[in-house]
Amino acid sequence: MIVITGATGNIGRSLVRRLHGHDPLAVVRRPIEDLGGPYTLADFEQPRTIGGLLSPGDRLFLNSGLWPGVVEAHRAVIDLAAEAGVAQIVAVSVRDAAPGAPLGMGMHGEIDEHLRKSGVPYAILQPTGFMQTLPRDVRDGTLYGAYGPAPVNYIDTRDLADVAAALLTAPVGPGREYLLTGPESLSHEAIAAEITGALGREVRYVNLSVAEMAAHLERQGVPEPFAGELARLQARTGDGSWAPVTTVVRELTGHAPRSWQDFLAGHRDAFA
Ligand SMILES: NC(=O)c1ccc[n+]([C@@H]2O[C@H](COP(=O)([O-])OP(=O)(O)OC[C@H]3O[C@@H](n4cnc5c(N)ncnc54)[C@H](OP(=O)(O)O)[C@@H]3O)[C@@H](O)[C@H]2O)c1
Numbered sequence: 306m307i308v309i310t311g312a313t314g315n316i317g318r319s320l321v322r323r324l325h326g327h328d329p330l331a332v333v334r335r336p337i338e339d340l341g342g343p344y345t346l347a348d349f350e351q352p353r354t355i356g357g358l359l360s361p362g363d364r365l366f367l368n369s370g371l372w373p374g375v376v377e378a379h380r381a382v383i384d385l386a387a388e389a390g391v392a393q394i395v396a397v398s399v400r401d402a403a404p405g406a407p408l409g410m411g412m413h414g415e416i417d418e419h420l421r422k423s424g425v426p427y428a429i430l431q432p433t434g435f436m437q438t439l440p441r442d443v444r445d446g447t448l449y450g451a452y453g454p455a456p457v458n459y460i461d462t463r464d465l466a467d468v469a470a471a472l473l474t475a476p477v478g479p480g481r482e483y484l485l486t487g488p489e490s491l492s493h494e495a496i497a498a499e500i501t502g503a504l505g506r507e508v509r510y511v512n513l514s515v516a517e518m519a520a521h522l523e524r525q526g527v528p529e530p531f532a533g534e535l536a537r538l539q540a541r542t543g544d545g546s547w548a549p550v551t552t553v554v555r556e557l558t559g560h561a562p563r564s565w566q567d568f569l570a571g572h573r574d575a576f577a
Pocket residue numbers: 310311312313314315316317333334335347348349350368369370371397398399400409432433434435436438462
């Protein structure tokens with residue numbers, strides 16, 4: 306059986322459908338219609354509800370959103386998976402994850418460390434930013450950010466689902482980590498131009514200083530210190546270090562990663 310956590314999320318929804326015929330079991334927190342595969346109710350906040358689903362030889366897709374208790378919850382599920390004799394854990398992390406790093410990178414860094422030491426064969430996915438989460442940052446035809454002019458990479462979460470499906474259905478190999486990117490890196494000004502072309506109405510990128518971006522995020526309801534950390538993170542990923550692309554998606558899936566044009570063709574409504 307392949308147990309899929311985060312099954313209602315961007316990656317999980319695509320993954321459940323891709324694993325049709327491979328004995329998938331989606332984990333969701335509340336009953337849902339039209340997930341495309343069988344599901345059961347369980348919650349990371351009660352790790353044993355997930356651990357209790359696992360049997361020797363199962364494979365586990367480990368993913369969820371982030372909240373203050375996520376490190377403890379994921380570590381507990383990893384321990385329960387090891388106890389149950391799970392054959393492989395494929396976990397979603399993030400590029401530059403490391404203990405002590407800001408925000409999600411620090412949380413993922415701690416979870417990744419635990420997974421590496423768990424004794425369970427693992428695959429840690431380290432993607433760049435998700436194309437699917439960008440539309441929510443566009444308001445009234447404007448995308449604000451503190452990224453500066455350098456190119457930044459984004460990946461379509463459908464490619465992450467393809468990668469996860471490939472890893473979860475191939476023979477289990479030794480523990481490995483995969484730096485996953487989209488096919489090209491663009492400046493945010495160029496991304497705004499792509500969105501403008503796809504929507505047929507102008508979307509412009511406005512670059513702010515870190516302090517201005519933090520204040521902007523606070524006005525949007527993001528509390529301090531997260532607003533400041535998020536703004537600093539944008540400046541950090543915009544320093545060119547999130548520009549290099551890898552060929553890992555193609556190597557693992559046999560197809561090129563989806564471009565901004567591919568993403569925008571199917572997600573115009575997300576910008577409404
Ligand atoms: N956004 C980015 O640009 C980016 C970049 C790199 C890495 N990542 C990482 O990607 C991951 C998110 O992946 P995603 O976008 O596919 O997910 P998502 O769309 O954010 O959805 C989160 C999923 O986690 C589930 N979940 C949250 N709390 C849970 C709990 N206590 N118990 C069980 N399920 C729970 C949610 O279920 P409900 O439907 O019940 O809420 C949902 O299925 C995060 O680890 C994030 O750090 C994100």
